[in-house]
Amino acid sequence: MTAELDPIIHPTHRLRICAMLVAGTTVELSVIKDHLDLSPSALSKQVAALVDAGYVKQERLGSDTRRVWLSMTRQGLKAYRGHVAALQEIVNATTVIPADQQS
Amino acid sequence: MENIERVPDSTAAREALASIDVAQRAVRDTPWPTWLYPVNAVLLGAMALTALAPEDNRFPTLLAVAFAVIAVNAVTGYRMGTPWTWPTSRVFLVSVIGAGLCMAAAFAVSDHTGPVIALAVATAALYLVGSVAHRRTTGRPR
Numbered sequence: 001m002t003a004e005l006d007p008i009i010h011p012t013h014r015l016r017i018c019a020m021l022v023a024g025t026t027v028e029l030s031v032i033k034d035h036l037d038l039s040p041s042a043l044s045k046q047v048a049a050l051v052d053a054g055y056v057k058q059e060r061l062g063s064d065t066r067r068v069w070l071s072m073t074r075q076g077l078k079a080y081r082g083h084v085a086a087l088q089e090i091v092n093a094t095t096v097i098p099a100d101q102q103s
Numbered sequence: 104m105e106n107i108e109r110v111p112d113s114t115a116a117r118e119a120l121a122s123i124d125v126a127q128r129a130v131r132d133t134p135w136p137t138w139l140y141p142v143n144a145v146l147l148g149a150m151a152l153t154a155l156a157p158e159d160n161r162f163p164t165l166l167a168v169a170f171a172v173i174a175v176n177a178v179t180g181y182r183m184g185t186p187w188t189w190p191t192s193r194v195f196l197v198s199v200i201g202a203g204l205c206m207a208a209a210f211a212v213s214d215h216t217g218p219v220i221a222l223a224v225a226t227a228a229l230y231l232v233g234s235v236a237h238r239r240t241t242g243r244p245r
Contacts, residue, residue: 007105015119016126023127028184035129049105067184084123087116094113 003085008053010083013038013046018080021056021072029058029068055079131188134244139179140234146172148227151206152220154213161213192240198233202226 009015013036020035021027033043047070050056055076059069072080111119146168153165180186190196202225209222 005110010105012119012122016122019123019126020130023188024130024185025187027130027188031130031133031184035126062181084120087111087119090111090116091113091120 003082003089005086006079006083008049008055009080011046013043014050015083017046017050017070018055018072018076021070022077022080026069026071029070032070050076053079128191130185131191132241133183133185133188134241135183135237136179136244137238139175140231140238142175143172144227144230144234146175147202147206147230148223151209151223151226154209154219155216190237190240192233192237194236195233195240198229198236202229202233205229 009018016036017032020032024031029043029047032047033040036043038046047056047058051058053076054073057071057073059071060067061069150165150168150172153161153168156164177186180188205222205226209219209226212218212222
C-alpha cells in the first residue's frame with residue numbers, strides 16, 4: 001500500500017468532518033453539527049483533535065463572533081487525500097473473481 | 104499519539120468511502136432559501152439585458168450586475184454556513200451552464216433588441232428550470 005491511513009482522520013466522525021470541509025471549503029460548525037449525530041461536546045472534542053493535529057483551522061469571521069468557521073489546512077488536505085487514497089487501495093486490492101472464471 | 108487499532112478490511116474501507124460521499128452530499132445539498140432562486144433568475148436575465156446598454160456603459164453595467172449576483176449569493180451562503188459549496192444536482196449545473204451560454208449569446212447579438220430580450224428570458228427560464236431540480240434534490244430549508 002503506497003498511500004497511508006491517517007490515525008487522526010481515521011475515526012468515522014473525523015473522516016466525515018474532513019469530507020464535509022473538503023466539499024465546502026469553509027463550513028460553519030453548526031452545519032457540521034446538523035449533519036453528524038453528535039452532541040455539541042462530542043463534536044467539539046473531534047474538532048479539537050483535528051485542530052490540534054494542524055489539519056483543521058477554526059476561526060470566527062466578521063462581526064458575528066458566535067459563529068465558528070472551519071476549514072482544512074494544507075497539511076490536513078494532504079493527510080485527508082492520502083487517507084482516502086489508502087482506503088481506495090484497500091477496496092481495489094480485493095478483486096472479486098467471477099464464479100465462472102474460478103478453477 | 105493516536106494509532107489505528109485495526110487496519111480496515113475492504114468492507115470497512117468501502118463503508119468509510121460511502122460515508123464520505125454521504126457527508127459531502129449533505130453539505131453540498133444544504134437547502135437554499137426559496138427567494139434566492141427567483142432573485143438569481145432575475146439578476147441573470149438582467150446580466151443578459153446589459154447587452155442592450157450603450158457600448159461605453161455596457162461593461163461597467165455588466166460588472167455591477169455580476170457583482171450583485173456574487174454578493175447576493177455569497178452573503179446568503181455565509182448566512183447558510185456553506186458559502187462556497189457547489190450543488191450536486193447535475194440538472195441544476197447544466198441549467199446554469201445553459202443560462203450562461205444564453206447570456207453570452209445575448210452579447211453576440213447585442214445589435215438586435217428582440218433576440219437579446221429573448222435570450223435574457225431564456226437565461227432566466229433555464230436557471231428557473233435548474234432551480235426546480237435543485238430544490239427537489241435539497242428539499243426546503245428547515
